[in-house]
Amino acid sequence: MxxxxxxxxxxxxxxxxxxxxxxxxxxxxxxxxxxxxxxxxxxxxxxxxxxxxxxxxxxxxxxxxxxxxxxxxxAGISDKGLNQVVNETTTRFRIELIRMQPRSEAVQVWVKPVPFNTLVNWLAFLRDEHGIEAQFLDITKADQNGVVEVNRLQLGRG
Structure with a gap:
């Protein structure tokens, strides 16, 4: 080079x-x-x-x-009982109740597997229209997409 x-x-x-x-x-x-x-x-x-x-x-x-x-x-907060509100609104949102158990100032609810969006909309409706909030919520994903199994749901006012 x-x-x-x-x-x-x-x-x-x-x-x-x-x-x-x-x-x-x-x-x-x-x-x-x-x-x-x-x-x-x-x-x-x-x-x-x-x-x-x-x-x-x-x-x-x-x-x-x-x-x-x-x-x-x-919006006025509903003065109906928890049991009555839960029964009426689950019918409205097409949520099937398995069992409902009153607990002092709350109610514990078990429902069949439900679409997640329906569950969220129902809980938002309960909070906004009736002053009922989810105090405890335990859910797991179901086999079907978008569906959850509610293992435990406790609802109460305020």
């Missing part, structure tokens, strides 16, 4: 050094700088997108909180 280099004229050596330098700069630019700059741009775009999503979610959360506050402020 040295012999080949020495065989080149001074002008050709300078030309080869210039071409080698240009090649080195091209490799550094397209091999390192440009991919890093692209990743930085993509990361900045993702950050901006996530910030927009966070802003949207925060606004929606505030809307939901204000709607909950306005709907529960005008």
């Amino acid at each position: 040295k012999a080949w280099w020495k065989a080149l004229s001074l002008r050709e050596q300078r030309l080869m050094m210039g071409a080698g330098g240009a090649l080195l700069l091209a490799i550094l630019y397209w091999g390192l700088w440009q991919p890093l700059a692209q990743r930085a741009d993509m990361a900045q775009q993702r950050i901006n997108s996530e910030r927009q999503l966070l802003s949207w979610v925060s606004n929606k959360a505030n809307d939901i909180i204000s709607l909950r506050g306005s709907s529960s402020a005008g």
Whole structure:
């Protein structure tokens, strides 16, 4: 290689050094700088997108909180007994009761496997419309997708 280099004229050596330098700069630019700059741009775009999503979610959360506050402020809490409310609302939500056992100021309820969304909607309805909250809830995933088995559910006021 040295012999080949020495065989080149001074002008050709300078030309080869210039071409080698240009090649080195091209490799550094397209091999390192440009991919890093692209990743930085993509990361900045993702950050901006996530910030927009966070802003949207925060606004929606505030809307939901204000709607909950306005709907529960005008709603009267039911003065019906726990047993009566549970019986009426399980029928409304098509939830099948297995057993219900009163416990001082609460009632313990066992139900057949139920879709998770139905269970959550029922519990939210009990809380919002009747002031009844789940004091204890033990559920497990059923064999069917989206369905849960309620092992123990204790409901009570406040």
